[in-house]
Amino acid sequence: MTHIETFLLERPNLRFVFTGGKGGVGKTVAAAVLAYRFAQEGKKTLIASLNPVHSLSSVFDQDLRGGRIRPVQKAPNLFAVEVEASDVVERYRVNIAQRVREFLKYADIPVDSRPFVDIAVTNPAFEESAMFDKMVDIILKEGQDFERLVFDTAAVANAVRLIGLSKIYGLWLQRMIQSRKEALSLRVQLSFRKERIMEEVKKDPLLADLLGMHERFTAVKKILVDPEQTAFFFVTLPLTLPISVVTRFIKMVRAYDIPVGGVIVNGVIRGEEAERAANDEYLQNQFQEQAGYLKMIQEQLGPLVRTYLPLYHSEIHGLDMVRHACEDMFQPDQEWALALTRV
Numbered sequence: 077m078t079h080i081e082t083f084l085l086e087r088p089n090l091r092f093v094f095t096g097g098k099g100g101v102g103k104t105v106a107a108a109v110l111a112y113r114f115a116q117e118g119k120k121t122l123i124a125s126l127n128p129v130h131s132l133s134s135v136f137d138q139d140l141r142g143g144r145i146r147p148v149q150k151a152p153n154l155f156a157v158e159v160e161a162s163d164v165v166e167r168y169r170v171n172i173a174q175r176v177r178e179f180l181k182y183a184d185i186p187v188d189s190r191p192f193v194d195i196a197v198t199n200p201a202f203e204e205s206a207m208f209d210k211m212v213d214i215i216l217k218e219g220q221d222f223e224r225l226v227f228d229t230a231a232v233a234n235a236v237r238l239i240g241l242s243k244i245y246g247l248w249l250q251r252m253i254q255s256r257k258e259a260l261s262l263r264v265q266l267s268f269r270k271e272r273i274m275e276e277v278k279k280d281p282l283l284a285d286l287l288g289m290h291e292r293f294t295a296v297k298k299i300l301v302d303p304e305q306t307a308f309f310f311v312t313l314p315l316t317l318p319i320s321v322v323t324r325f326i327k328m329v330r331a332y333d334i335p336v337g338g339v340i341v342n343g344v345i346r347g348e349e350a351e352r353a354a355n356d357e358y359l360q361n362q363f364q365e366q367a368g369y370l371k372m373i374q375e376q377l378g379p380l381v382r383t384y385l386p387l388y389h390s391e392i393h394g395l396d397m398v399r400h401a402c403e404d405m406f407q408p409d410q411e412w413a414l415a416l417t418r419v
């Protein structure tokens with residue numbers, strides 16, 4: 077196993093870090109700990125939560141709500157933002173409504189645009205697309221000032237699919253542009269130079285929009301598939317379901333050439349903890365079962381495991397706990413956990 081510290085040292089140009097995995101496994105905690113660590117190393121770091129329900133405020137035990145980038149108190153170099161889904165969705169809705177209206181006008185279709193807009197925004201994927209769009213904004217614009225960006229988003233799988241789609245999308249767009257060009261009258265084609273033809277094509281607001289989107293996608297995709305700049309970390313607990321989710325995610329991410337940072341195994345009961353609680357039947361059972369799952373992780377994901385985090389007595393709440401978890405995550409000797417995979 078390559079330890080997380082070594083992995084990071086080998087990637088000095090890393091800028092974008094994502095955490096993925098099943099709900100409740102510790103993605104937010106892992107993201108917070110990584111961001112805290114980067115900031116401690118002196119790197120100006122932004123942690124962005126793009127979840128419908130946020131938990132950064134709880135992890136750092138301070139109010140980080142409101143959708144603005146804010147400094148995390150008592151953690152130099154660390155900034156955080158909890159993106160408000162409702163704001164993003166509303167802005168996106170207005171934007172789309174305007175696009176649809178413009179297009180209908182341009183295409184000379186005299187119908188009410190509202191039903192079209194309603195269909196677009198009631199699509200269940202709408203909120204996710206809006207959040208993805210916001211993430212792209214942070215990567216390409218708002219995040220420019222930061223040396224490292226850590227994204228806490230439940231929608232890793234969807235982000236990956238959208239990135240995958242951008243290839244098909246690009247091909248389709250090329251065809252659209254071609255047919256647009258061909259549709260321009262011969263007069264226009266003869267009287268304009270090549271650059272001007274493209275400008276004419278762009279007068280179609282829908283096509284101009286698609287082109288703009290495609291440019292953004294291409295830019296963000298280039299970043300997200302670059303192993304120097306980007307790493308996706310997957311978090312699992314020593315339990316069947318989270319392990320299979322991570323295994324599936326890793327396959328998918330690799331199919332799209334997205335760089336896998338590795339696996340963080342969270343919530344491992346320490347051997348000494350189990351010894352101390354000899355009469356705690358529940359814990360003893362958990363500890364017994366954990367051994368099998370740790371072995372499973374070792375077999376399925378072994379070389380990708382970057383670090384183990386112990387199960388704490390309470391949830392991670394407040395900077396002291398984050399600091400403590402950070403020390404555990406970056407502890408070079410992981411023998412306490414590795415020993416458990418061998419029993």
Ligand SMILES: Nc1ncnc2c1ncn2[C@@H]1O[C@H](COP(=O)(O)OP(=O)(O)O)[C@@H](O)[C@H]1O
Nearest residue numbers: 099100101102103104105343386387388391392
């Ligand atoms: N190692 C751990 N020990 C104790 N509690 C933990 C640990 N890791 C996470 N938690 C707690 O479990 C809950 C879920 O963690 P969270 O990071 O929010 O999961 P996710 O973001 O994957 O849904 C939180 O209350 C968190 O504080």
Ligand SMILES: [Mg+2]
Nearest residue numbers: 103104127131
């Ligand atoms: Mg979370």
